[in-house]
Amino acid sequence: MALNVTVVGVGLVGEAIVSCLKQRNFPCNWPPRVAATRERPETLAGEKMLVQETSAEVFQGADLVLFAGQEGAKGASVTWRETAEKAGAWCIDNGRDFRLADDVPLVVPEVNADAIGETTRFIASPNCSTIQLVVALAPLHREARLTRIIAATYQATSGWGMKGPQELRKQTPGALENQTDIEFDPGVFARPIAFNCIPHIDRFVDADYTREEWKMVHETRKILGDARVRISATAVRVPVFVGHGEAVWIETEKKLSADAAREILRGAPGVVVIDEPDGEGMRTYPTQLDLVNPEYAGMTLVGRIREDTSCAGGLAMYIVADNIRKGAALNVVQVAEILLQRGHLKA
Numbered sequence: 061m062a063l064n065v066t067v068v069g070v071g072l073v074g075e076a077i078v079s080c081l082k083q084r085n086f087p088c089n090w091p092p093r094v095a096a097t098r099e100r101p102e103t104l105a106g107e108k109m110l111v112q113e114t115s116a117e118v119f120q121g122a123d124l125v126l127f128a129g130q131e132g133a134k135g136a137s138v139t140w141r142e143t144a145e146k147a148g149a150w151c152i153d154n155g156r157d158f159r160l161a162d163d164v165p166l167v168v169p170e171v172n173a174d175a176i177g178e179t180t181r182f183i184a185s186p187n188c189s190t191i192q193l194v195v196a197l198a199p200l201h202r203e204a205r206l207t208r209i210i211a212a213t214y215q216a217t218s219g220w221g222m223k224g225p226q227e228l229r230k231q232t233p234g235a236l237e238n239q240t241d242i243e244f245d246p247g248v249f250a251r252p253i254a255f256n257c258i259p260h261i262d263r264f265v266d267a268d269y270t271r272e273e274w275k276m277v278h279e280t281r282k283i284l285g286d287a288r289v290r291i292s293a294t295a296v297r298v299p300v301f302v303g304h305g306e307a308v309w310i311e312t313e314k315k316l317s318a319d320a321a322r323e324i325l326r327g328a329p330g331v332v333v334i335d336e337p338d339g340e341g342m343r344t345y346p347t348q349l350d351l352v353n354p355e356y357a358g359m360t361l362v363g364r365i366r367e368d369t370s371c372a373g374g375l376a377m378y379i380v381a382d383n384i385r386k387g388a389a390l391n392v393v394q395v396a397e398i399l400l401q402r403g404h405l406k407a
């Protein structure tokens with residue numbers, strides 16, 4: 061018997077969830093029920109589907125609800141979580157609203173699938189920049205215990221949702237013509253994004269850090285199950301369509317050489333190490349554009365692994381992943397696959 065799946069939100073992440081369900085042959089009745097703020101026909105994953113207006117009806121009979129709507133008080137999961145749970149569905153949420161709640165597991169399958177308990181019905185998926193960070197760092201933490209993480213991110217415009225890449229496209233022709241007064245929507249990015257980098261993602265909150273930066277601190281500690289790790293991040297929006305890059309410096313309790321870290325990461329689930337000498341004084345390394353290579357689909361790419369010469373027991377590296385796939389849609393579908401494997405969902 062196939063499962064009834066409802067996807068709430070059909071923006072960049074919602075559409076990618078529908079694609080992942082299809083590509084991975086997830087055992088659900090096809091097409092899944094899809095819902096957003098208003099009803100309309102839409103092409104998702106190459107198929108025409110009727111998007112319903114989200115109401116109690118779309119949760120009736122659902123075995124699994126995947127939330128990919130906007131966040132906050134009027135957002136999809138805050139508005140509809142209770143209705144979905146009362147309907148008996150397992151829920152997996154992409155947004156930030158419940159990630160840090162004590163009774164909500166925050167799950168990256170490669171790292172902490174065991175956080176899903178017998179009584180869990182609602183699971184959160186971390187922020188995109190946190191997911192790729194922990195996929196790469198958890199294996200090193202297990203081996204050598206991380207004491208400190210410093211991260212500088214290079215985050216794609218699609219991290220903002222549909223309007224992000226639209227802003228980049230809209231501004232680019234003018235920027236190419238050397239316009240100095242590029243028109244931009246400050247409701248999307250606070251400065252022009254074409255040919256620019258903006259050290260500001262989400263709103264400024266405590267200690268002059270942004271909420272995006274604090275997400276990385278709190279979510280990483282929760283997923284690693286270690287509140288002692290000291291973490292500081294600077295999150296930067298860059299004029300890239302898809303894929304986040306992260307320059308990361310770590311300190312560990314037990315010293316790890318760069319070679320040992322490469323070896324651990326080569327055997328780590330969901331990780332591809334791209335860090336080889338090419339014989340001409342160059343090395344291979346990952347970039348956001350490499351994510352189009354089907355071999356790397358859904359993987360976290362790690363390169364530039366080297367000892368940090370500024371401190372004892374430190375390593376530096378560069379981490380790249382697709383923020384829409386591994387950073388959101390694929391992660392929630394992988395969590396759903398775990399629910400199947402464990403018999404919580406029965407197809």
Ligand SMILES: NC(=O)c1ccc[n+]([C@@H]2O[C@H](COP(=O)([O-])OP(=O)(O)OC[C@H]3O[C@@H](n4cnc5c(N)ncnc54)[C@H](OP(=O)(O)O)[C@@H]3O)[C@@H](O)[C@H]2O)c1
Pocket residue numbers: 068069070071072073074095096097098114127128129130131134135136139154155156186187188218219220221222223383384387388
């Ligand atoms: N983009 C990323 O890289 C990324 C990564 C990790 C997590 N996330 C999270 O994933 C979620 C979706 O992000 P996105 O990038 O796909 O955003 P998006 O492209 O802006 O799409 C948002 C979707 O949510 C729907 N929606 C908004 N409020 C709703 C409500 N109250 N009830 C039902 N549907 C509602 C919208 O409906 P309409 O189409 O009708 O307007 C739209 O389909 C957000 O919580 C985001 O923080 C995103």
